Amino acid sequence: MPRRRSPQEKKLLTYTRERRNEYGENDKSSRRNIARSKRLVTRANRRRASVALADARGAADTEAGAAAQERFERRRPKRWAKYPDEPLGDSIELTLRYRVEAEEGRGANVERLRRLRERLRRPDR
Known part of the structure; x- marks a missing residue:
């Protein structure tokens, strides 16, 4: 019987396994x-x-x-x-990066982007 996953593990699996259509077409x-x-x-x-x-x-x-x-x-x-298709985590990271650039580094999206990268175990760029 497989072990139970924590919510954090489930979220990481969701970010890496789920895909989004980023081709620009419906x-x-x-x-x-x-x-x-x-x-x-x-x-x-x-x-x-x-x-x-x-x-x-x-x-x-x-x-x-x-x-x-x-x-x-x-x-x-x-x-x-x-x-x-692009992984969900990459898609969300790109959206948050655009928001941070639009806000010129101010606002709540900076923290959201930091948490996402931490969750995905990626260094800050």
Whole structure:
């Protein structure tokens, strides 16, 4: 049976494990846009292959086939990858840093930022 965690341990785990979408896009639209991006890349790669092989159609000709193959391999295929979401602790720290800069080092946010960094075991910057 796992041991019980203290509230402080739970909070630290929350700050490190939970993620926030910091890409600058609505997180709900990402569901649709991720699938769309994958589709568009795959479609572009299929199109590139079919255009390169269009000249090799017809009677069997090894030179035309080799030229089409060389033309196809000349360019890298398109790729797409997701950006990972940011850990919650990093997101909160960035928000507090902006607030401290806006207040020019005065106010309660300085103390909140210090406590957060202490909780995350990070040195003050």
